[in-house]
Amino acid sequence: MQSSKLRQVVSSGGTWQLTFAILSLIAGALSISSNAITALVSVALGIFALLSALAARKYEDMGSSTHLADSLKYEKIYFIIAVVYYVLILLAVAFFAILYRDAVNLWWASFIEAVNR
Amino acid sequence: MFINNSLLDDDQNNDTGAFTANTMSQYEKLAYWVKFYSIIGFIFLGLGVLALLGLLFAASALPENNPISRYMVGITVGTAVALGFFTWYISLLWGYGKALQEFADSRDEKHLEAAMDKRKVFFITTIVLTALSILFTISAASQVIR
Numbered sequence A: 001m002q003s004s005k006l007r008q009v010v011s012s013g014g015t016w017q018l019t020f021a022i023l024s025l026i027a028g029a030l031s032i033s034s035n036a037i038t039a040l041v042s043v044a045l046g047i048f049a050l051l052s053a054l055a056a057r058k059y060e061d062m063g064s065s066t067h068l069a070d071s072l073k074y075e076k077i078y079f080i081i082a083v084v085y086y087v088l089i090l091l092a093v094a095f096f097a098i099l100y101r102d103a104v105n106l107w108w109a110s111f112i113e114a115v116n117r
Numbered sequence B: 001m002f003i004n005n006s007l008l009d010d011d012q013n014n015d016t017g018a019f020t021a022n023t024m025s026q027y028e029k030l031a032y033w034v035k036f037y038s039i040i041g042f043i044f045l046g047l048g049v050l051a052l053l054g055l056l057f058a059a060s061a062l063p064e065n066n067p068i069s070r071y072m073v074g075i076t077v078g079t080a081v082a083l084g085f086f087t088w089y090i091s092l093l094w095g096y097g098k099a100l101q102e103f104a105d106s107r108d109e110k111h112l113e114a115a116m117d118k119r120k121v122f123f124i125t126t127i128v129l130t131a132l133s134i135l136f137t138i139s140a141a142s143q144v145i146r
Helices: A003-011 A014-030 A036-062 A065-099 A101-116 B021-061 B067-106 B109-145
Strands: none
Touching: A003 A036, A003 B109, A014 A036, A014 B109, A036 A065, A065 A101, A065 B021, A101 B021, B021 B067, B067 B109
């Protein structure tokens, strides 16, 4: 594949990533008063998606591997933030399930009873 | 088809912007985190399926003439549709991570093209979901103000 075509393939989706970054920043700004943690995560995701999209655009223009590596690095940070956020949610779910284990046991017993019926 | 070795030169010499050792290492790390993210998505999907089963049993336990049963059926069908969509979304993400990993392992262009296609669809879907969440926030805020 030619270098220019390769650049297009690699940086494809950069425009969509940029659109997502702007929307994510708007969503974060709108929900800051109602849900601060989700808003901060949304803003952080938006910032790193923006950095990744801008680096991808530079890569498409100039073809330097440094910009490509930067774009991939920022996209990796984007996914790390998302992973940490959802792992924390899972831990919170597990924490409340342990805290209210009597209610969970009751739900489970009625669930099993319904299955047997 | 394997990419030309001239495109795999080191960072200093003949920087074509293609796949240097540094960028290939970044692809590998990105693939790891994308796959990890999709595994968490599958765990959430499992929790969603449990919730759906709970709804199904709750709906079936209600008597037919109960006015709530109509809403329960609606909620159950809505949850099933949402879970179906979520399954497709998470599978797309898993496919993106897998294609990236295959590219990092083999340096075969076709895996990179597959990965970029999936990445594009992933971001377009995420844009739609984010736009919907913005609309929801605005509509909820307008209800509160009213």
